[in-house]
Amino acid sequence: MITLEDVARRAGVSLATASRVLNGSTRQVGETMRRRVEAAAAELGYRTNVAAQTLARGASNVIGLVVHDLVDPYFAAIADGAMRAAAEQGHMVMVGTTYRDPDREIAYVSTLSAQRVRAVLLAGSRVDDPAITGRLRRELDRYRASGGQVASVGQDLLGVATVAPANREGAAALARALAGLGHRRFAVLAGPAHLITAADRHAGFAAELAALGAPPPQVIHGPFDRNGGYTAIETLDPRVTCVFAVNDVMAVGALARLRERGVVVPDDLSVAGFDDIATLRDLTPPLSTVRLPLAEMGSRAVELALAGESAVIPVAGEVVLRESARKLR
Amino acid sequence: MITLEDVARRAGVSLATASRVLNGSTRQVGETMRRRVEAAAAELGYRTNVAAQTLARGASNVIGLVVHDLVDPYFAAIADGAMRAAAEQGHMVMVGTTYRDPDREIAYVSTLSAQRVRAVLLAGSRVDDPAITGRLRRELDRYRASGGQVASVGQDLLGVATVAPANREGAAALARALAGLGHRRFAVLAGPAHLITAADRHAGFAAELAALGAPPPQVIHGPFDRNGGYTAIETLDPRVTCVFAVNDVMAVGALARLRERGVVVPDDLSVAGFDDIATLRDLTPPLSTVRLPLAEMGSRAVELALAGESAVIPVAGEVVLRESARKLR
């Protein structure tokens, strides 16, 4: 194990000089010494001990990222964006997956805080439960009290820097677009009632329908994943002409079930989702949705956190009509 | 910033005792002292400084994972498996994405080595370039010399513990299955020639065809991603009745292009891929493929690395025929 001291000795300089040469310092080191140190480091194969560096500096170059599920393309895209931004600033990313368990999320914040990561990013919808939110907030406060930065992608209810997708507005715009195709009788695959993202999208969609004078949609609750969409189809009212799933993976599940049941989309029924995950374009029919710049949201969150700004950055969604939704005949 | 010393002082015990109580030690601490320390830690909100711990212990509890692209479901699945296994053993995972740049891969190994991570996992196909492999090996050797563990998912050519999917055999089995459906004229969307995974699957497939007495397939090279499959279709020989893409995402790209061109799968042409990524089941038609237990491969790699075993674990692929491949009429 080669240490800085070995390098210094070999180069015939002090520890301080070696440190200044090898690990970015504001102080200048003379040409001669610099060369000697660099040569020694190369010959010995010196590698900085980041743990020691972190300890001495009191600051690490690691960012913590907490997502619900890395296999979900939604989080994969956010994580990818976050990692790009992090890499650009010379940081590594440590990832934790909660599998949608709020306790696990809190535990990860605690672990990452112990790791003294420079920043923690929380991605994914929060649940509407004051007890859980309270515990999470306390954990985050403690982390921030020790100098950590926090940013979230999702709702602004943790009092931290947030990249907040316009769920309500996006869903409303989608409602308008779908109504524009002539649809009046809608169903909303609304996900779990306590999930705020789901609730917001549902609310935005329903409110806009009301504003347009359409009858209230059928509302079907269920899990926020593929299976949630899949099972929701069972209870679908046959008079509905257009289904809005509050996220894409639910829409994908719904499409699967519809196909099995012989319902042809979009001939018999129009379907739309939300998020615009990458896999959508390969479905048949391609799914209509509200596009969110997921990777960019991840990057922005990293930048926000690293800059220490506690802003709330709204992100607009863009309605993308594809074949899965068609004009009502 | 609460340190262990603060806790010790508050509890009226020595640093040593506090350490033994709070951060797992083999030594016993008396009931009274133990309680006092725990109470003090709780009151003060003590959080271990992992950097200091790592430095003092000379060993960290972080695992490094290097993948090509986290958005690719193949790597997402492996990463997920790896993270599960890591979490089970109380480790965190630090991720780096190379975007298929070998230099970036080497750089990540170096960075992770500086982080003194307990183990490094390399996932994804290697390129057949002695210069690059050599540099990577040197970097890995250096890392291992400093006590690090390494495991890889893919080919066994780094001299490290490896979870090795049976690419040749899987492709051969697939060839047999497809030939069993009556196909004789095949095309192989073979990916880049220098990518070993791609080459192995191609070779296994072609060899089996030869053994079965089928004519040699048309071979179309291209990128190892969706676009590679997409563009390959342009040069497809019209006499071909069945296309084998060396991985699923290429097959997905091929399906997209075929659809655009009005070629109906499987009526006009059969298609198969390799890997069985999760998104396949939602395609129309569902894609035939060779299933690899991706998450399990990730977990196994972590276990291997953590156990310090340098075994090569073969993983068999299982042919899964779905609608995209049908009996030739």
Add this chain to the structure above:
DNA sequence: GGCATACTGGCAAACGCTTTCCAGGAGGTG
């Protein structure tokens, strides 16, 4: 030439924790 002003290099004190070694007391044995 004399003096103030950069520069540059080195010493040594942190950073927060683990662990070896030591001492003292409790308990067991002959």
Add this chain to the structure above:
DNA sequence: CACCTCCTGGAAAGCGTTTGCCAGTATGCC
């Protein structure tokens, strides 16, 4: 009762870096 052993708590020496401070030298200016 003397002697050993076992157990528990504490003191202190690291672990590998960074960085504030000091000293010595070179530079610039009058």
